[in-house]
Each structure stands twice: as structure tokens, then as C-alpha cells.
Amino acid sequence: MFLRNVWYVAGWAADLAPGQHVGRKFLNESVVLFRNASGTVGALEDRCCHRGMPLSEGQVEGDILRCCYHGLEFDTSGACTRIPGQDRIPSQAFVRSYPIVEKQAVLWIWMGDPALADPARVPDHPQHVDPKWGWRSDHFPVNGNWELLVENLMDLSHLGYVHAKTIGGNANMHFRTKTDAKREGDTVTVTRHMPNSVPPPTYVDAAGFKGNIDRWQEIEFTPMVIRIHTGGCDVGTGAYEGKREHGFSMMGFHGVTPETETTTHYFWSIATNVGLDRGVPQIVFDQTAFTFKEDQAVLEAQQKRISETPGGKFIDIASDIGSNLTKRLLRSLAETESQSVLAAE
Ligand code: FES
Numbered sequence: 253m254f255l256r257n258v259w260y261v262a263g264w265a266a267d268l269a270p271g272q273h274v275g276r277k278f279l280n281e282s283v284v285l286f287r288n289a290s291g292t293v294g295a296l297e298d299r300c301c302h303r304g305m306p307l308s309e310g311q312v313e314g315d316i317l318r319c320c321y322h323g324l325e326f327d328t329s330g331a332c333t334r335i336p337g338q339d340r341i342p343s344q345a346f347v348r349s350y351p352i353v354e355k356q357a358v359l360w361i362w363m364g365d366p367a368l369a370d371p372a373r374v375p376d377h378p379q380h381v382d383p384k385w386g387w388r389s390d391h392f393p394v395n396g397n398w399e400l401l402v403e404n405l406m407d408l409s410h411l412g413y414v415h416a417k418t419i420g421g422n423a424n425m426h427f428r429t430k431t432d433a434k435r436e437g438d439t440v441t442v443t444r445h446m447p448n449s450v451p452p453p454t455y456v457d458a459a460g461f462k463g464n465i466d467r468w469q470e471i472e473f474t475p476m477v478i479r480i481h482t483g484g485c486d487v488g489t490g491a492y493e494g495k496r497e498h499g500f501s502m503m504g505f506h507g508v509t510p511e512t513e514t515t516t517h518y519f520w521s522i523a524t525n526v527g528l529d530r531g532v533p534q535i536v537f538d539q540t541a542f543t544f545k546e547d548q549a550v551l552e553a554q555q556k557r558i559s560e561t562p563g564g565k566f567i568d569i570a571s572d573i574g575s576n577l578t579k580r581l582l583r584s585l586a587e588t589e590s591q592s593v594l595a596a597e
């Protein structure tokens with residue numbers, strides 16, 4: 253199941269310099285992203301309308317992307333602007349273009365009905381442009397279904413097991429922590445507070461905590477990104493009254509974009525409020541990447557077993573509350589989409 257009428261992360265804006273292009277698959281559709289010399293980004297069907305050559309094999313020159321086979325040229329709207337050796341351009345000479353928006357260092361693509369693509373609904377991530385935060389990003393391919401990744405991020409009770417060496421800490425503490433989850437409109441939030449707890453190794457390395465901390469995890473899902481604010485302050489110094497500047501904060505951005513039914517693009521960034529002169533402290537970036545590799549291994553192992561056992565049943569446990577609310581939201585969005593498709597037919 254894919255949701256089509258949502259904004260998905262297509263890539264990091266900085267990874268696509270003028271003159272560059274990249275071919276990627278989203279929701280089983282092959283797309284070529286390119287940035288022309290004027291800086292405009294185009295997202296086109298990666299299939300030349302002449303003989304089907306992938307346009308991602310071609311090259312960007314000036315304002316166009318040129319097919320490598322017979323040289324047809326396309327602009328960012330998908331219109332064919334030149335056919336070598338002839339003056340007339342047939343009206344059918346164009347490729348599908350997808351709405352694409354560049355915002356706060358992220359390229360967002362709309363794979364659904366273009367008439368419904370509202371740039372005002374592109375999710376917000378101000379930490380990418382706020383000088384009080386430093387950040388770094390990466391892109392991991394995951395051999396697992398996208399909903400497994402959503403589930404992983406919405407339920408952090410796995411930290412004490414999967415990530416015991418880095419951001420985890422004590423497994424029992426994670427299961428004892430009260431989890432508040434709620435849905436408002438198209439947003440699900442999960443809040444977990446862990447007062448007077450032992451700081452995990454990453455926090456000590458990055459912020460030098462000497463004793464216990466008041467720790468928080470605040471997760472927000474809005475299609476199709478999950479933002480996770482985590483951190484801690486020395487005990488009793490205001491963490492739960494919103495006074496957090498003196499402590500250690502990490503803001504994670506997790507763009508979950510289906511590639512196929514069983515593979516997913518995981519676009520993530522980590523922002524911190526320490527070490528601003530150096531971006532994110534190297535140790536935080538390295539440990540975050542290490543942590544996500546641990547998740548990647550879990551998701552891939554799950555997918556392998558799930559693919560071997562189609563129709564296999566699952567049970568729910570108490571800590572699934574946030575991920576289950578999210579899955580319910582995803583189901584209702586999918587139903588709305590299928591009803592609107594039926595109505596249109
Ligand atoms: S296949 Fe692209 S120009 Fe011929």
C-alpha cells in the first residue's frame with residue numbers, strides 16, 4: 253500500500269548541484285531529478301517519450317536534460333524543447349513531470365494527483381535553517397517495507413535492546429516509561445519523559461553530563477516525515493517546563509519514502525544545539541549513523557522473514573500505542589485516497 257497524495261522526501265537539496273541529475277525510484281515509479289543551470293529542480297518520469305531510454309542516462313546542459321540516445325531535450329516541466337534534425341515538435345513529445353518543492357534543504361516530491369499538490373502543506377523543519385542548530389544528513393537504502401521503518405521510529409521502546417551501546421541506556425527504563433500518544437488531524441505525537449535517568453553514552457560524550465538527567469523523547473509523525481526531539485538536562489533544571497537551551501538537544505528528521513513494496517529510501521538528518529561551529533559533533537553524527545544502521549539491520553531481517561511468511565499474524569503490546577495510532581492514520585488516509593479515486597471514475 254502506498255499513499256500517493258502526500259509530500260515525500262525525494263532527496264537533499266545540497267546533493268543536487270546545478271547541472272546534476274540522479275535517477276531514483278519512488279512508489280515503484282522511476283523518476284529523474286535534475287537541477288538546471290538556473291537552479292530550478294525538475295522531477296520527470298525517467299523514460300524518454302521517444303524510445304524509452306532512461307533520461308537519467310543523459311545529461312543536463314543549461315536549462316535542459318538531454319536524452320543520451322537520440323538527443324531529445326526536456327525542460328523542468330517535462331516539455332520536449334528540441335528534437336535534433338527537425339523543426340516541428342509533436343504535441344505528444346513530453347514526459348510526465350512531478351510537482352517538486354525545495355524547502356529548508358529538502359527536496360519534496362508529490363507522486364499523486366498534481367491538482368492536489370499544495371506547497372503550503374510541505375512539512376516544516378526549521379532546525380535546518382536555524383543558526384541555533386547545527387545539522388548533517390544522510391540517505392540510507394533500506395531493504396524493507398516503508399511501514400516497518402515508520403513503526404520503528406514511532407516506538408522507541410526498542411532503544412534499550414537494539415541501541416543499548418549508543419542512545420539506548422537501560423531497557424527496563426524504556427519499558428517502564430509512560431508513553432502518551434495522541435492524534436490530531438494528520439499528526440500523531442508520542443511523548444515520553446524519563447526524569448532522573450542515567451544519560452546514555454552518546455549524551456555523555458556530546459554534552460559531558462556528570463550525573464543523572466531529566467530526559468525526553470518527543471516524536472511527531474506527519475506524512476511523510478517523522479521528527480524526533482530527544483535530549484536531556486541536569487535533573488531539576490527545567491527540562492519539562494520548556495527550559496532546555498542549557499541542556500543537550502537532538503532533533504532528528506526522518507523522511508520515509510517508499511521505493512518499492514519491500515525497499516525504502518531513508519533520508520535522515522540530525523541536528524544538535526551543541527558544537528555549532530563544527531556542525532554536528534562528529535561523535536554524535538557517527539553514533540547516530542551507527543544507530544540507524546542497527547535499525548536498518550533489524551528492518552531487513554524482519555522483511556526477509558515477513559516475505560517468507562505471507563499472511564503471518566502479529567500481536568500487539570502496550571508500547572505499540574504510538575505506531576498503532578500512526579498506522580490507523582495511514583489507513584484512513586489510504587481510504588480517503590481510494591474513495592476519491594472511485595469518485596473520479
Ligand atoms: S530514446 Fe530518447 S531520444 Fe531516442
Ligand SMILES: [Fe+2]
Binds near residue numbers: 411
Ligand atoms: Fe532505532
